[in-house]
Amino acid sequence: MLRQFFPIFILIFINGKWAKTWGILIAFSVLIFFGIIYSIVAFFRHRYFIKDSKLIVTKGVFKKTRLEIPLDRIQSVNFQQGIIHQLFDVVKLEMDTAGSAKNEMELYALEEERAQQLSEIILSHKKATSKKDREINTSTQERKRVFTLSLFQLFKVGITENHIRSGGVILFFFIWLFDNLRELGLDMYGRMEEYAPDAEQVSQNLFIVFMLIALIVIVSLIISMVRTVLKYFDLNMFRLADGFVVKSGLLNKKEYAAKDRKIQMMEWSQNLLQSMAKIYELTMKQASSVQVSDKRALKVVGLSKPDIEQTAAYIFKKLKQEIDRLVPKKVNGYYLLRRILIAAYIFAPGMIATLYLGITPVTIILTSLLLFIYFASLLKYYKKKYAVGENVVVVEGGTFGRRREFAEVYKAQAVEITTTPFQRRRKLATLHLINASGAIIIPEIPFDEALQLRDRILYKVESTKKSWM
Amino acid sequence: MELFENRNIAVEGLVQVDKPRLIDLESSYLRVIIISRVISILFLIGIIITVFMVMDEELKGVVILLGIPVLLLYSVWSLLTAYKGFKYKGYALREKDISYQKGWLWRSYTTVAINRVQHVRVDQGFIERQFNLSRIKVFTAGGTGSDITIPGLRPEQADRIKEFIVQRTAHDEEE
Numbered sequence: 001m002l003r004q005f006f007p008i009f010i011l012i013f014i015n016g017k018w019a020k021t022w023g024i025l026i027a028f029s030v031l032i033f034f035g036i037i038y039s040i041v042a043f044f045r046h047r048y049f050i051k052d053s054k055l056i057v058t059k060g061v062f063k064k065t066r067l068e069i070p071l072d073r074i075q076s077v078n079f080q081q082g083i084i085h086q087l088f089d090v091v092k093l094e095m096d097t098a099g100s101a102k103n104e105m106e107l108y109a110l111e112e113e114r115a116q117q118l119s120e121i122i123l124s125h126k127k128a129t130s131k132k133d134r135e136i137n138t139s140t141q142e143r144k145r146v147f148t149l150s151l152f153q154l155f156k157v158g159i160t161e162n163h164i165r166s167g168g169v170i171l172f173f174f175i176w177l178f179d180n181l182r183e184l185g186l187d188m189y190g191r192m193e194e195y196a197p198d199a200e201q202v203s204q205n206l207f208i209v210f211m212l213i214a215l216i217v218i219v220s221l222i223i224s225m226v227r228t229v230l231k232y233f234d235l236n237m238f239r240l241a242d243g244f245v246v247k248s249g250l251l252n253k254k255e256y257a258a259k260d261r262k263i264q265m266m267e268w269s270q271n272l273l274q275s276m277a278k279i280y281e282l283t284m285k286q287a288s289s290v291q292v293s294d295k296r297a298l299k300v301v302g303l304s305k306p307d308i309e310q311t312a313a314y315i316f317k318k319l320k321q322e323i324d325r326l327v328p329k330k331v332n333g334y335y336l337l338r339r340i341l342i343a344a345y346i347f348a349p350g351m352i353a354t355l356y357l358g359i360t361p362v363t364i365i366l367t368s369l370l371l372f373i374y375f376a377s378l379l380k381y382y383k384k385k386y387a388v389g390e391n392v393v394v395v396e397g398g399t400f401g402r403r404r405e406f407a408e409v410y411k412a413q414a415v416e417i418t419t420t421p422f423q424r425r426r427k428l429a430t431l432h433l434i435n436a437s438g439a440i441i442i443p444e445i446p447f448d449e450a451l452q453l454r455d456r457i458l459y460k461v462e463s464t465k466k467s468w469m
Numbered sequence: 470m471e472l473f474e475n476r477n478i479a480v481e482g483l484v485q486v487d488k489p490r491l492i493d494l495e496s497s498y499l500r501v502i503i504i505s506r507v508i509s510i511l512f513l514i515g516i517i518i519t520v521f522m523v524m525d526e527e528l529k530g531v532v533i534l535l536g537i538p539v540l541l542l543y544s545v546w547s548l549l550t551a552y553k554g555f556k557y558k559g560y561a562l563r564e565k566d567i568s569y570q571k572g573w574l575w576r577s578y579t580t581v582a583i584n585r586v587q588h589v590r591v592d593q594g595f596i597e598r599q600f601n602l603s604r605i606k607v608f609t610a611g612g613t614g615s616d617i618t619i620p621g622l623r624p625e626q627a628d629r630i631k632e633f634i635v636q637r638t639a640h641d642e643e644e
Contacts, residue, residue: 287610413585413611418577434615454580461582462565468585468610 048107050121055095057107069095077119081253091115095122143245146310149235153279153302157232160273161224163217170219228301237300239314244284246298258298262286262469264411264437266315268308271401280308284315287436287469297437312406319391323406328385328396332428335444336381343373376400386442388453391460393433395440410464411435415454419447433457436469491559491570497600498558498621502551504596510544550574560619562630565637567607569617579617583637585609591627603627607634 038061046059055074057067078094085091093107093115110118149157233250243259265285274281284298303311313320347370354363376399385396388409395405416432423429429450431442442453517536524532553573561568568580590606597603597620604620605627622630 412582413609414579414581414615414617416577416579416614418572418575420576421574424576432614434609434611436610436612439611439614458566458580458582462584 046108050118055122071122074122077122078257079115079119079253079255081249083251085109086251086253093118143238143240145236146239146314147235147237147300147303147307149232149248149302154229154232154235156277156279157302158225158228159221160271160277160279161228162271163220163224166220166223166227167216169223170216232301235300235302237311244298244311244314246300256298258284258286260315261467263315264435264469265405265407265440266312267403267405268303269398269401269403275401278305279303280305282308282311284311285437316392316406316408319408322389323392323394326387326389326392326394328387328394330382331384331386331442332426332444332446333381334423334426334428335384336377338422338444339377339380340374343370343377384443386445388442388456393440393442393457395442405440407433407435407440409433409457409460410466411468412457412461413468415457417450417454423447491561491568493559494555494619494621495602495623498602499552499555501594501596501600501602501621502555503548506547506551510540510547513540513543558621562633567617567619567630567634569619579615581607581609581615581617583634585611586634586638589631589634591624591631593624605630 041061042059045061045064046057048055048057050056050071053071055069055071057069059065074095080092080094081090082092088109089112090109091112093110095106107115230250230252232248234253235246235248238245238247240257242261243257245255245257247253247255263284264287267283267285268280269283270280279301280303282300282303286297300311312323316323347366350366351363351370354360354366380397380399383396383398383402387394391409393405393407393409397403397405412433412435414434416434418430418432419428423444424447427447428444429447431445431450431453433440433442442450445453517532517540521529521532521536550573554571557573557576558571560570565584566580566582568578570576570578587608587610589608591603592606593603601624602620603622603624603626604618605622606618607616609615619627619630
């Protein structure tokens with residue numbers, strides 16, 4: 001509701017500043033006037049109520065729409081609270097129904113208490129209808145706080161963010177700025193050429209370049225810092241009887257929930273900085289018919305190793321012991337060889353060309369780039385490991401950081417074995433275990449082993465009576 | 470660890486009841502593929518001709534110089550992969566799962582467990598109709614990566630497979 005007013009405020013602002021003729025001013029005023037009327041009418045027309053275990057929403061000014069959703073179809077209820085929402089102490093409710101992206105529903109601006117009540121009605125209804133869950137229902141709907149991100153930890157998370165990404169944004173911004181300046185007639189290239197590079201200026205230019213790099217680094221740091229604080233301020237993870245709730249955000253508060261049985265994959269990761277700071281990032285991916293966007297994935301940052309272990313114990317329960325027993329194996333050396341060969345083929349023409357011209361700076365750059373790729377490939381190869389247990393699949397990876405994915409075998413939807421001509425020559429294959437929130441990929445394993453693993457996974461899937469969600 | 474390995478063998482003994490037997494697609498489906506590829510080649514020729522007509526005189530040479538090799542490469546590649554790839558296309562239906570293999574160079578073999586199937590659909594394209602062929606699509610909850618499409622089936626055969634899968638999934642839900 002409030003969102004609708006927002007553009008109007010902007011209009012008023014722009015209006016006062018820029019409108020040059022009365023005609024435009026009047027046109028705008030009329031537009032704003034009707035906009036406000038429209039918003040008010042829309043506000044009173046937008047109603048929701050629960051009847052016969054259905055959630056009914058009616059809305060629309062000119063075209064009336066009436067949405068009916070059976071309560072037991074609602075998969076999850078999430079809260080969001082933007083800054084304007086916070087001012088008025090209301091929340092936005094997002095409801096996710098089984099099906100495609102279109103079936104998502106949003107209720108803007110509910111009073112917080114109302115929203116809580118509504119979500120409780122929806123969730124408790126869901127439990128009451130399925131007989132199996134009835135016992136659990138009586139036990140608890142209490143939240144147990146399992147993880148809180150302290151301010152110090154938040155700082156750590158900000159520092160260890162992926163700064164290259166923020167740096168990229170800035171670089172992009174500079175290029176954009178540069179282009180625009182040129183369009184404005186400030187020909188930077190032309191100006192630069194005016195300065196003939198004599199010795200004194202070269203050292204000066206180096207200094208400027210150095211300063212610029214330092215500036216970019218600092219700004220990147222600040223950007224990732226601010227982004228982290230906005231996103232993860234006051235991050236809390238709660239444990240419910242059968243799921244998790246993650247709450248965070250400074251200006252835009254979000255609350256996401258996931259049921260254990262809906263979680264198809266769990267993943268923790270660390271980049272290089274995070275592994276030095278000994279903190280982990282955790283992602284729990286939920287089932288969805290659409291590809292899992294960030295929305296359906298619960299992400300928690302700044303966790304310690306024990307926190308990860310504890311969460312894994314909650315999700316996998318008894319299987320946790322199996323996970324701990326698993327000894328991941330390395331993939332075939334072709335995983336490394338392939339990367340080395342591809343890089344070699346790509347670089348070969350350039351290298352040969354530069355060698356004809358003698359050793360130039362380009363040769364040095366190319367060589368160091370190639371060496372860097374080889375080093376990264378080597379790391380990637382040594383870190384790529386997999387283990388398929390009776391009930392759980394684990395895949396490890398990472399180049400400078402580390403990543404580990406977990407999935408329960410019986411939740412697989414399909415198994416795929418792919419081979420390239422090169423793999424077939426070496427009797428290798430890639431195994432894909434596809435589940436409702438993505439895929440776990442085990443590259444470069446012996447073909448026979450891939451067949452065996454496939455049969456084992458299929459056996460597990462086909463012989464289970466458990467529902468995958 | 471040893472205990473785990475033991476159990477592993479027992480499990481395999483159970484599951485390898487029957488190795489999936491790959492069934493070839495109807496041979497007339499090759500013609501369907503070839504025709505649709507030829508249509509896309511004609512489409513490309515159309516695009517190149519249009520570009521040629523629109524371009525300035527000086528640039529016409531460039532269009533020919535670039536267009537002809539691209540056209541040749543594309544035609545050879547798409548017809549070659551159509552022909553070679555057809556040999557590797559096939560499906561296998563077992564009691565509890567359905568598989569589809571495809572690909573001449575980049576080969577993939579996808580298996581979907583029948584108790585994970587969300588719904589099944591039988592389709593028929595325009596060209597396929599001329600050859601009296603159907604395709605069956607098996608959808609799971611895993612998104613596009615885990616859905617399989619088996620083309621080149623006789624319509625009655627496609628319907629039989631569909632019936633079989635639907636019955637199986639209904640059977641599973643009863644239990």
